[in-house]
Amino acid sequence: MxxxxxxxxxxxxxxxxxxxxxxxxxxxxxxxxxxxxxxxxxxxxxxxxxxxxxxxxxxxxxxxxxxxxxxxxxxxxxxxxxxxxxxxxxQQGERSGVSPKVRGEVLSAKRCAQCGKTPAEDHVKLEVDHKIPHSWGGTDDMENLQPLCTQCNHDKQAFYSSMDPFEEQIRTATAHLEPHRRIGELLKAFHIAGVDTPSRVVGVVASMHQYQEDWQKRMRELRKLGWDYDTIKRKENGRIRSYYRLTAFTDWPDGNIAAEIKRREKAKKRAKS
Ligand SMILES: [Zn+2]
Structure with a gap:
C-alpha cells in the first residue's frame, strides 16, 4: 500500500x-x-x-x-x-464487495434501472451500479445496488467524478440521520463553495439511511424552518437538469426536526382559523 x-x-x-x-x-x-x-x-x-x-x-x-x-x-x-x-x-474496489450471488440477483431485473433498455431487445450490457457510491458512504447492500446499462453507467460515472471536489462535503452531509438535515447541510456546503447543488446529488443524499420517496417535499419543508432556495434549470447534453441555490438558512431546532416542522405547520393553521 x-x-x-x-x-x-x-x-x-x-x-x-x-x-x-x-x-x-x-x-x-x-x-x-x-x-x-x-x-x-x-x-x-x-x-x-x-x-x-x-x-x-x-x-x-x-x-x-x-x-x-x-x-x-x-x-x-x-x-x-x-x-x-x-x-x-x-479488496476495496468498487465492485469487489458485491458477492456473485447478489450480483446475479441485481442483474436478474434484466433491465436498466435508468433508461429501461434490456439486453434482449436493445442489446445493451447491464452492470451492477452502487446508487450511493462507496466514496459518499454507500454500502454493498442489495438496496443500494441497481442494474444500469453501460451507457447510463458511463454517464453517471462522468457526473460523479465531476463531484469529486465535493466528496468531503457530501460525505459529511450524508452522515446526518435526519433527511431534512442531510439536505440542508448539503445545500449549505455547496452554497459556501459558491456552487449550485445538482438535484441528482440532493436526491441521493436525501435517501441515505432511509429511502425518501418524496425528497422534494422534505426540501420544501425546510422553508417552514426559515430556509429558502431558488431552483435553476439548465440544459445539458439535450437534457434539462435542476440545480438548487440556497438563499437563506438558519440554525437547526434543538429537538427533532420533523416534529418541529409539524409543530410550525399546526401553529400556522391555528393562526389562520
Ligand atoms: Zn440505461
Whole structure:
C-alpha cells in the first residue's frame, strides 16, 4: 500500500499495466507530483497541453486510472488535490464487495434501472451500479445496488467524478440521520463553495439511511424552518437538469426536526382559523 509499490515511470511494468498512452501520460504527471499533488485545474491544464484533451476527457481519464491506483481527493488548505498514493486495493474496489450471488440477483431485473433498455431487445450490457457510491458512504447492500446499462453507467460515472471536489462535503452531509438535515447541510456546503447543488446529488443524499420517496417535499419543508432556495434549470447534453441555490438558512431546532416542522405547520393553521 506504500508508494514504493508504484511502478517506475520508465518501467516495463507500467507499460504492461497501462497500455494506453493517455493513461500513462496522466500517471507520469501524478507520479512526478506525488509530493506536491496537483488540483484538477492543474491536471486539466497538463492534459490539455500534453494531449489536447478536453476537460471531460481528462475527468474520465482520472476516473479510469483509479481502476489501478489509489488516487484520493485530499483537501490541503483551501484547495482539493489529487494524490497518487499506491496501487488500488482489490479488496476495496468498487465492485469487489458485491458477492456473485447478489450480483446475479441485481442483474436478474434484466433491465436498466435508468433508461429501461434490456439486453434482449436493445442489446445493451447491464452492470451492477452502487446508487450511493462507496466514496459518499454507500454500502454493498442489495438496496443500494441497481442494474444500469453501460451507457447510463458511463454517464453517471462522468457526473460523479465531476463531484469529486465535493466528496468531503457530501460525505459529511450524508452522515446526518435526519433527511431534512442531510439536505440542508448539503445545500449549505455547496452554497459556501459558491456552487449550485445538482438535484441528482440532493436526491441521493436525501435517501441515505432511509429511502425518501418524496425528497422534494422534505426540501420544501425546510422553508417552514426559515430556509429558502431558488431552483435553476439548465440544459445539458439535450437534457434539462435542476440545480438548487440556497438563499437563506438558519440554525437547526434543538429537538427533532420533523416534529418541529409539524409543530410550525399546526401553529400556522391555528393562526389562520
Ligand atoms: Zn440505461
Amino acid at each position: 506504500s508508494e514504493t509499490d508504484l511502478p517506475a515511470p520508465d518501467s516495463d511494468e507500467l507499460r504492461q499495466l497501462l497500455t494506453r498512452e493517455d493513461l500513462r501520460s496522466l500517471y507520469l504527471f501524478l507520479y512526478d507530483r506525488r509530493r506536491n499533488p496537483p488540483t484538477m485545474v492543474e491536471i486539466r491544464a497538463h492534459a490539455a497541453a500534453a494531449n489536447g484533451e478536453s476537460h471531460s476527457q481528462t475527468d474520465r481519464r482520472v476516473r479510469e486510472l483509479r481502476d489501478w491506483f489509489r488516487l484520493p481527493v485530499v483537501r490541503t488548505g483551501r484547495v482539493h488535490v489529487y494524490r497518487l498514493e499506491g496501487r488500488a486495493d482489490e
